[in-house]
Amino acid sequence: WVPVVGLEVHAQISSNSKLFSGSQVQFAAPPNSLVSFFDASLPGTLPVLNRRCVEAAVMTGLALNCSINKKSLFDRKHYFYADLPAGYQITQQRVPIAVNGTLSYSLYKDNKMSQMVTKTVRIKQIQLEQDSGKSLHDDTRSQTLVDLNRAGVGLMEVVMEPDMCCGEEAAAAVRELQLILQTLGSSQAVMAEGQLRVDANVSVHHRGEPYGVRTEVKNINSIRFLAKAVDYEIERQIEELENGGTILNETRAFDSKLGCTVPMRDKEGKQDYRFMPEPNLPPLILYDAKSLPANINHQQVVNIDWIHERLPDLPSVRRAKLVELYGILPEHSFTLVNEDGLTEFFENVVNQTQMKPKKVIGWILKDLLSYLKQHSLTVKESPVSSVLLADLLNLLEKKEISSTAAKQVLAELWKGEGKSPLEIVKEKKLELMQDQKELEQICQEVIDGQENEVMAIKAGNLKVLNKLIGLVQRKTQGRSNPVVVKQLLEKKLS
Amino acid sequence: QEVTVEVLEHLEHLALVDFRDAEGVERLRKAIRFADLLQEVNTEGVEPMDSVLEDRCLYLREDDVTEGNCTKELLKNAREKVEEYFVAPPGNIPLLKLEEQETFLQGS
Numbered sequence: 001w002v003p004v005v006g007l008e009v010h011a012q013i014s015s016n017s018k019l020f021s022g023s024q025v026q027f028a029a030p031p032n033s034l035v036s037f038f039d040a041s042l043p044g045t046l047p048v049l050n051r052r053c054v055e056a057a058v059m060t061g062l063a064l065n066c067s068i069n070k071k072s073l074f075d076r077k078h079y080f081y082a083d084l085p086a087g088y089q090i091t092q093q094r095v096p097i098a099v100n101g102t103l104s105y106s107l108y109k110d111n112k113m114s115q116m117v118t119k120t121v122r123i124k125q126i127q128l129e130q131d132s133g134k135s136l137h138d139d140t141r142s143q144t145l146v147d148l149n150r151a152g153v154g155l156m157e158v159v160m161e162p163d164m165c166c167g168e169e170a171a172a173a174v175r176e177l178q179l180i181l182q183t184l185g186s187s188q189a190v191m192a193e194g195q196l197r198v199d200a201n202v203s204v205h206h207r208g209e210p211y212g213v214r215t216e217v218k219n220i221n222s223i224r225f226l227a228k229a230v231d232y233e234i235e236r237q238i239e240e241l242e243n244g245g246t247i248l249n250e251t252r253a254f255d256s257k258l259g260c261t262v263p264m265r266d267k268e269g270k271q272d273y274r275f276m277p278e279p280n281l282p283p284l285i286l287y288d289a290k291s292l293p294a295n296i297n298h299q300q301v302v303n304i305d306w307i308h309e310r311l312p313d314l315p316s317v318r319r320a321k322l323v324e325l326y327g328i329l330p331e332h333s334f335t336l337v338n339e340d341g342l343t344e345f346f347e348n349v350v351n352q353t354q355m356k357p358k359k360v361i362g363w364i365l366k367d368l369l370s371y372l373k374q375h376s377l378t379v380k381e382s383p384v385s386s387v388l389l390a391d392l393l394n395l396l397e398k399k400e401i402s403s404t405a406a407k408q409v410l411a412e413l414w415k416g417e418g419k420s421p422l423e424i425v426k427e428k429k430l431e432l433m434q435d436q437k438e439l440e441q442i443c444q445e446v447i448d449g450q451e452n453e454v455m456a457i458k459a460g461n462l463k464v465l466n467k468l469i470g471l472v473q474r475k476t477q478g479r480s481n482p483v484v485v486k487q488l489l490e491k492k493l494s
Numbered sequence: 495q496e497v498t499v500e501v502l503e504h505l506e507h508l509a510l511v512d513f514r515d516a517e518g519v520e521r522l523r524k525a526i527r528f529a530d531l532l533q534e535v536n537t538e539g540v541e542p543m544d545s546v547l548e549d550r551c552l553y554l555r556e557d558d559v560t561e562g563n564c565t566k567e568l569l570k571n572a573r574e575k576v577e578e579y580f581v582a583p584p585g586n587i588p589l590l591k592l593e594e595q596e597t598f599l600q601g602s
Binding site: 015016017021022023024030031032033034035036037038040042048049050051052053054073078080081082135136137138139142143144145146147148272274276277279280281282283284285299300302 | 549550555556563564571576585
């Protein structure tokens with residue numbers, strides 16, 4: 001069975017005001033307070049396009065390698081629903097603002113977390129359209145409460161071709177898109193606040209045969225649930241077909257509690273949207289350096305080349321730069337860019353310590369990040385600042401403490417009691433022994449006390465040496481450098 | 495081309511228009527025949543015009559907040575409201591099929 005997955009992503013444009021009106025865009029506000037007469041669809045109102053929204057769509061199109069249509073058109077998509085007061089949504093169905101792009105994303109190969117593989121998904125188009133209001137269903141009183149604050153907010157719909165084959169790919173693609181949008185600033189793309197919504201189109205077929213019937217899965221609230229929903233739906237369809245059943249071309253909702261998809265009741269049959277051109281809006285014309293007319297009001301001009309020159313470094317470029325500058329692995333750069341604030345933290349530590357970046361990255365990714373994940377904290381909420389970590393790593397680099405001791409100090413720092421690494425080292429007496437003679441004496445004591453192990457080592461079993469090193473560490477209460485201890489023991493036993 | 499019962503039902507459902515009686519349906523048929531006159535014009539090689547504004551510049555507005563904050567005024571139009579929310583029925587109420595409508599009207 002070959003699964004086929006396509007995605008439709010709606011990203012709310014990060015702007016002060018709405019797509020066609022001057023009411024404010026804000027997440028939480030008293031109901032119906034951010035609504036103008038146009039948003040409420042009162043007769044006699046007209047749409048006026050927000051330039052910032054056009055620029056956001058052009059930026060996104062360029063970042064996704066699309067062709068920007070210098071002339072694009074607006075259309076009306078008709079359907080009835082309480083949160084769509086006009087009875088139609090203004091969208092771009094015939095000629096959208098951007099077409100034919102690509103999105104590259106990376107996955108861990110075979111669940112190994114060690115090797116990454118890069119894939120691409122084609123972007124069919126990006127269109128500007130209005131968001132609808134919000135419906136709150138009150139089943140007890142058999143009514144729906146409608147808040148139009150969200151009605152008319154600008155959306156970029158990114159339509160991806162069905163180039164993906166499973167939940168993991170879909171999740172990785174959306175995550176990369178999210179990072180790109182956040183880097184551009186065209187959308188804050190926070191799924192939890194409804195700024196990024198994903199619908200998945202799923203079907204299965206046998207290789208060589210035509211594509212199967214597809215279902216649309218909605219109500220996916222996080223990237224994790226996206227992967228689950230897609231994989232569940234693929235399994236469901238395969239099971240249904242293997243049992244001799246058929247797949248209905250329907251819309252299904254993902255139930256996160258049960259981890260399955262269920263048919264959505266309100267969408268009966270195929271919708272006829274009766275698309276028609278939006279008569280109140282002339283075509284949207286964009287310019288570039290060549291086509292820019294001489295005598296034109298600059299406020300009325302969106303210049304594609306001007307926007308292109310000012311695009312920030314996209315995540316893929318940032319990763320490549322990190323790998324080149326610091327000599328870290330591509331997998332490392334992925335984690336750095338993926339965690340909000342982690343790159344900055346890492347670079348701050350590197351700038352404040354003599355330790356090589358290749359060693360620092362281990363402390364960042366293995367120690368710091370795992371602590372943060374265990375306690376569900378973001379980098380910004382870390383009780384250990386980059387300054388403290390850098391101080392600690394400097395002690396380690398100067399060989400004043402062992403790496404085991406460093407881990408102990410980090411555990412103390414994590415408590416956030418305001419002590420410096422040096423204070424903790426002194427308090428817990430973790431400094432490395434500087435007296436070579438004393439260390440040699442302890443090594444000799446251990447050798448004298450472990451006859452059997454010594455014989456095994458002299459017979460060629462070198463792994464037993466680690467046990468002796470461990471015993472020395474214990475005797476010195478972790479205040480010995482294992483590398484030095486090994487050398488001393490080897491010298492004594494040769 | 496006939497305007498069949500299925501087409502009528504479909505149109506009424508999509509547009510929430512009530513053609514009601516034979517006179518209404520005849521008016522629809524006449525309107526379609528009138529619009530069909532357009533087919534007699536040779537439009538080969540001519541781009542369709544969908545707005546007389548096609549030569550106009552689409553005005554671009556600055557991204558400033560200039561409207562909103564008129565909850566009271568907007569809710570004046572609402573027949574029912576709950577704490578500054580508009581109230582609507584729980585979902586789209588499906589229209590009765592044409593035959594059901596006739597029996598309904600006959601009964602009343």
